[in-house]
Each structure stands twice: as structure tokens, then as C-alpha cells.
Amino acid sequence: MAEVSYYTKEGLEKLKEELQYLKTTGRTNIANAIAEARDKGDLSENAEYDAAKEAQGLHETKIAKMEEVLANARILDESKMDTSKVLALSIVKIKNTKNGATMSYQLVSETEADLKAGKISVSSPIAKGLLGKSVGEKTEIMVPAGKMEFEILEISR
Known part of the structure; x- marks a missing residue:
């Protein structure tokens, strides 16, 4: 299936x-x-x-x-989704704790992913590391370049 x-x-x-x-x-x-x-x-x-x-x-x-x-x-019916945690279709503003750079991504399906438009696949390493997290939480994510630590600043739809 x-x-x-x-x-x-x-x-x-x-x-x-x-x-x-x-x-x-x-x-x-x-x-x-x-x-x-x-x-x-x-x-x-x-x-x-x-x-x-x-x-x-x-x-x-x-x-x-x-x-x-x-x-x-x-x-996905975005109106019924919890905005306190990172879920699929969430728009997440994160900060790299090492260099202070902030970025914003929307977590979408693989076919909708477009990095230039700020849309990353929910199956990407960064998205997987963010799913289920709340504002203020820090998470270490293993990416091809090594471990990176991000802080979640904002979650929206």
C-alpha cells in the first residue's frame, strides 16, 4: 500500500x-x-x-x-491544527544558535518542497528534527554538514 x-x-x-x-x-x-x-x-x-x-x-x-x-x-485542514507544536504545513522561524542566523521554513510534502520559496520537505533532516517541538525549544539536528543546534522562535500557519 x-x-x-x-x-x-x-x-x-x-x-x-x-x-x-x-x-x-x-x-x-x-x-x-x-x-x-x-x-x-x-x-x-x-x-x-x-x-x-x-x-x-x-x-x-x-x-x-x-x-x-x-x-x-x-x-490538511489548517484551521484545526495545533499551533503550539511544529507539524506538517507549519511555518517555523528558527535560529541557528551557533551563528545567530534566523530562517523561516514551511514544512510541506516532498512534491511541494521548494527551498527558494522557503518550503522544505517534512522528510528532510531539518524538518524531522523540528516536528513536534514547541516555541523556545532547542534541538540538535544531524545534517550532511554535521550537527547543528536550532532554537524555535515562532510557529504559525
Whole structure:
């Protein structure tokens, strides 16, 4: 059984739009490539046809995986979430206790993660170290660069 993933309403809509694109325009583009390659002659020695058929298989696999993700996707109701602890979809302001640098991240699903937008995956080392913590708590998190200590300054939605 697939793992349940939690999304914001916007993130789930984006996923649905991408799936719709793959099912319509994506399939049409691949069908056109196959037809074009077929028109070029002998299929037994046609590398372009083989490549187009392989691309079709990969495309259908991607669609199947996205449909599975959507089937197990859940929208989190942010209005019912506890803001005293760090949870999925929390916006957390943290301070690096070593150098005093502060940063703010929103903890989102893996597919919505975008570091430039300040969104990190709940399965990332930093997010895992923050989950369940409260304002004022300090936590040591093992990251690829070594151990870092963070203090939680603020939690919001």
C-alpha cells in the first residue's frame, strides 16, 4: 500500500493540473512522435520508433505513479491544527544558535518542497528534527554538514 501524503489545497490542485496535462497534451505529443516515426518506414530497424515507444512507456508509468499519489493524497485542514507544536504545513522561524542566523521554513510534502520559496520537505533532516517541538525549544539536528543546534522562535500557519 502506498504512503499517505499531506498537501495544501494549492499543492493538490497543482498536482491534479499536471496529471491532466500528462493525460491530454503529453499523450498527444507522444502519439504524434510514434506516428511520425512509423511513417519513416521499416519498424524493425527504426530507432526513432523504438525511442518513441519507450518514451510512451515511461510517460504511462509517470501517469500511473501520479494517480497513485493522488489516490493517497489528503488535504490538511489548517484551521484545526495545533499551533503550539511544529507539524506538517507549519511555518517555523528558527535560529541557528551557533551563528545567530534566523530562517523561516514551511514544512510541506516532498512534491511541494521548494527551498527558494522557503518550503522544505517534512522528510528532510531539518524538518524531522523540528516536528513536534514547541516555541523556545532547542534541538540538535544531524545534517550532511554535521550537527547543528536550532532554537524555535515562532510557529504559525
